Amino acid sequence: MIDKKRLALILSCFFLLIISCEKREQEINSISYYNKVNEIDSIYRIAKNPELAAKEYKALFKEYAPKNQEYIEEYETYIKLSEQYNIDFGGKESLYKLITLISPSGNTYKKYLPLFKKYGIDSTEVKQRTALYKNSLNHILIDSLTVASHRDQEANRQDMMIMLRNDRKNLNLFLRIFDQYGYPSEQKIGTVGNDGEPLAIVTILSHLICLDHKKIYPRLEEYLKKGEIPPRVFALIIDKYYLCQQSEHYFNVSSGLSSHEDSLTINRRRKTIGLPSLTHYSKIREDFLHSAQRKMNY
Incomplete structure (x- = not known):
């Protein structure tokens, strides 16, 4: 017969396997x-x-x-x-x-x-x-992110010392947020902070990934796979990182292709995160903007 300790160990491993598979x-x-x-x-x-x-x-x-x-x-x-x-x-x-x-x-x-x-x-x-x-909505998060948004744009990011100081503060804040709340999605915080000001989450994360790629990228990748961050938002942030590195447009979400970039390679990258191809995305965006323009004219 299997003793109780061995049985408990087997069951524990079994449940861990199930959780891992799920x-x-x-x-x-x-x-x-x-x-x-x-x-x-x-x-x-x-x-x-x-x-x-x-x-x-x-x-x-x-x-x-x-x-x-x-x-x-x-x-x-x-x-x-x-x-x-x-x-x-x-x-x-x-x-x-x-x-x-x-x-x-x-x-x-x-x-x-x-x-x-x-x-x-x-x-x-x-x-x-x-x-x-x-x-x-999580109003504690909204309070913190309103402060982070103001801090991110202090002095219009023209003073290097202020910018680096604030980015480090925001990096620590976001790492705490990730640990405690996960990704601060619109479903958790909406789109505006206190006094109706926009919450510049993508902009802040674009700056933070340039500051510390090793700490930010794995978390964003995790939230992408969990469905907490949309592919387009993930791609915008990653493209900003490559822009910081003066490199290629990795997913090419908001820029035109330069002559040396291969659309087939970019499309393969886009598919790995659930983005439509460049041609398909261009059509989606065109339809969306036309619809928005019709509403304005109406």
Whole structure:
């Protein structure tokens, strides 16, 4: 017979193995989710088959918890197309998910009020749910990050001694935040700090990764795999690091290709973190900006 100590050790190892496998599966799934979204978005945006895209999204969101990334807006697109082609998207419960996902984006919910009303969700309930989201934000984090944002831009980063002093303070702050709260995503802190000032998280991290790549990069990579930081945000920060090194545009999120850079290589890099190809991303961004311009003209 196996004695109790040996049995406890075997069970402990077994549970550690399960936890390790679940963690690895989660990491794989996050990148897999983003790449599947890109495939479906290309069906919608490039192949011009929106009905098929809606059906593919429906299957995807049965397997994965939905996200609603900036520019690509996959969950909004799914609901919009499903409604257009009479595809059951889950009705009220799915709309509640949408409200939660778009709550950080200010008044975005207003354009969906007719759809919410159609499914029995009036504007008062939408505002109440949005208010609940705002009340759920981590205000300790918001206070700290408001201070960090001010500190990051002190003296417009023109005084080297002040800049380095503040970046070191922010580095220590962010390492504590990572240990205690994980990545400070919009779902945790929203988009604005105290007194309505923007929280410059990406800008700060772009400076910090240049200050100490070894401490910042592994944490960001971890949060990317966990699905806490969107691929586009991760890529923006990494591209800034390579800019600090006067090197290539590693993921090429916001810059045009220079003559010596290989688009195939960049596209392979982009796929490893769940970003669409350069051509696909250009189309996504173009559509997003045109949509924003139409809203302004309206």
